[in-house]
Amino acid sequence: MSALGPSIYGSELPERELRERLIGGEIPVAVYGLGKMGLPLAGVYAETTGNVTGVDVDPTVVETLADGESHVVGEPGLDDLVAEQVERGRLTATTDGAAAAADAGIHVIIVPTLLAEDDSPDLATVESVLEDIAAGLEPGDLVVAESTLPPGSCRDVLLPHLIQESGLERGELGLAFCPERTASGSALRDIRGRYPKVVGGVDAASTRAAELIYGELTSNEVHAVSDATTAEAVKVFEGVYRDVNIALANELGRLADELGISVREAIDTANGLSVCQLHEPGPGVGGHCIPYYPHFLLSRFEEPMPVMRTARELNDAMPSVMVDRLADRLAATGADTDLADASVLVLGITYRAGVEETRASPALGVVDALREMGADVAGIDPLVDPAEYGARPVALEDLPDEPFDGAILVTAHEEFEAIPWSDLEPMVVVDGRDALDLSGTAHSHYTFAGSHDGSAPFGGGDGSDDGRSAPLEPRRTDGGTDV
Numbered sequence: 001m002s003a004l005g006p007s008i009y010g011s012e013l014p015e016r017e018l019r020e021r022l023i024g025g026e027i028p029v030a031v032y033g034l035g036k037m038g039l040p041l042a043g044v045y046a047e048t049t050g051n052v053t054g055v056d057v058d059p060t061v062v063e064t065l066a067d068g069e070s071h072v073v074g075e076p077g078l079d080d081l082v083a084e085q086v087e088r089g090r091l092t093a094t095t096d097g098a099a100a101a102a103d104a105g106i107h108v109i110i111v112p113t114l115l116a117e118d119d120s121p122d123l124a125t126v127e128s129v130l131e132d133i134a135a136g137l138e139p140g141d142l143v144v145a146e147s148t149l150p151p152g153s154c155r156d157v158l159l160p161h162l163i164q165e166s167g168l169e170r171g172e173l174g175l176a177f178c179p180e181r182t183a184s185g186s187a188l189r190d191i192r193g194r195y196p197k198v199v200g201g202v203d204a205a206s207t208r209a210a211e212l213i214y215g216e217l218t219s220n221e222v223h224a225v226s227d228a229t230t231a232e233a234v235k236v237f238e239g240v241y242r243d244v245n246i247a248l249a250n251e252l253g254r255l256a257d258e259l260g261i262s263v264r265e266a267i268d269t270a271n272g273l274s275v276c277q278l279h280e281p282g283p284g285v286g287g288h289c290i291p292y293y294p295h296f297l298l299s300r301f302e303e304p305m306p307v308m309r310t311a312r313e314l315n316d317a318m319p320s321v322m323v324d325r326l327a328d329r330l331a332a333t334g335a336d337t338d339l340a341d342a343s344v345l346v347l348g349i350t351y352r353a354g355v356e357e358t359r360a361s362p363a364l365g366v367v368d369a370l371r372e373m374g375a376d377v378a379g380i381d382p383l384v385d386p387a388e389y390g391a392r393p394v395a396l397e398d399l400p401d402e403p404f405d406g407a408i409l410v411t412a413h414e415e416f417e418a419i420p421w422s423d424l425e426p427m428v429v430v431d432g433r434d435a436l437d438l439s440g441t442a443h444s445h446y447t448f449a450g451s452h453d454g455s456a457p458f459g460g461g462d463g464s465d466d467g468r469s470a471p472l473e474p475r476r477t478d479g480g481t482d483v
């Protein structure tokens, strides 16, 4: 931004005055990446500072925002926030990143960090944003990275890149890592202060500038850590913890059949102890976050890290486990159906209910494994077209007209609550999420890891227990009573 405007990095203004200038809109902000997290973040920056330009390479995203609308679905409050901020001229949008950078004094990066073919981190998207920023960078500007990054990225990649491309010297520009501790479906609440905001700069002045900004954005405390690499590590560690924890839950969940218990009930009860925080078993770990973050460490250091590596393998194997369970149950029914001759419905393609994201979704692995076995695969999803993921699309209202041998529930979209299961031809249903109540129907119902209500995997559905996959003693079949 113009060297004449107030600077946020290294400013000699008293802190109070700098804060007033920030919330008075005197320090323009550019937010690069207007996706599921970038758009809510741009909205909160706009309501705080009143002077934000959102940048995205996707023209439809920019046009939608320019019309005062949000392209992100399922985010409470976002439609209203965007409409208000755009109408009041506090939030504008452009595809021209370099132009936005030329005006801005605070540059916020919130584009995805991807993985290359060999699972090593691919910072190409972040680096393309850096090109835009460097073109407009002025002394006193602050660059804030909110994209999750491999630890060391700000220090070893982003800062050298910005210095080289902008011609500025170290100490003339600020750079801080300030991770998104947010999740789809609660982005605004999270950004506005659900958790302490972690900030860490490449130098003390960067950390101070980030503290000042987020002190205005969040209602929670701002937790400044020693440096940018520590802040990057905090975020990656949070994700790795979840991946490893879910892998353990999945391993335990797979024991439910042989134990003849509901592992979900056992986990719920074990978690009554505050030191025990086992996660939820399921059909795998999807999305462009949790399954990606372990690779931000695994590919880069000499330490072997067998726990994280094994957890990744276990979670990646879960879609095949779902298909194996279906094959077992199909073989166990009187019809003795082989998957190669079976018609199978996959319920849910996105990785998470209500979120339009399919990267690393377990459903993709389920569809692939079924197709490899020769099954005829149909799919249903309210947010995406299953045809794009190898499954023949079926509409919810057409389900009673088509007989299926089996179904696998991967993602429990709330729209599935309207499925009239009693009107569907009896089939084997593998429920990966403990989301279905098939009692009173003729379906053979298998709940992976059992139900929270205490039913073992084979409980539920009148035709469910033919005894051929009988678990070891003792087992529960009725939601509680040992038989």
Ligand SMILES: NC(=O)C1=CN([C@@H]2O[C@H](COP(=O)(O)OP(=O)(O)OC[C@H]3O[C@@H](n4cnc5c(N)ncnc54)[C@H](O)[C@@H]3O)[C@@H](O)[C@H]2O)C=CC1
Residues within 6 Å of the ligand: 032, 033, 034, 035, 036, 037, 038, 039, 055, 056, 057, 058, 061, 097, 110, 111, 112, 113, 125, 128, 129, 146, 147, 148, 180, 181, 182, 183, 184, 288, 289
């Ligand atoms: N989605 C989530 O639940 C969370 C995401 N994060 C992190 O936030 C970051 C962003 O995630 P999402 O918003 O979910 O991603 P997203 O995939 O929903 O959106 C990314 C946006 O960036 C745009 N984009 C791509 N390249 C660009 C460029 N060169 N310049 C400008 N815009 C560009 C895309 O068109 C898209 O609109 C990631 O690093 C992710 O790890 C962190 C916490 C939660």
Ligand SMILES: CC(=O)N[C@@H]1[C@@H](OP(=O)(O)OP(=O)(O)OC[C@H]2O[C@@H](n3ccc(=O)[nH]c3=O)[C@H](O)[C@@H]2O)O[C@H](C(=O)O)[C@@H](O)[C@@H]1O
Residues within 6 Å of the ligand: 148, 180, 181, 182, 183, 184, 239, 242, 246, 279, 280, 281, 282, 283, 284, 285, 286, 287, 288, 289, 290, 351, 352
């Ligand atoms: C609940 C929550 O806060 N999650 C955030 C997470 O968001 P994300 O949308 O990726 O979803 P998630 O709910 O953690 O689930 C990821 C995947 O793991 C699976 N999953 C999740 C939790 C669990 O107990 N069992 C399980 O199998 C989900 O089904 C999904 O396929 O990823 C975010 C990120 O770091 O990018 C991070 O801020 C948060 O940890």
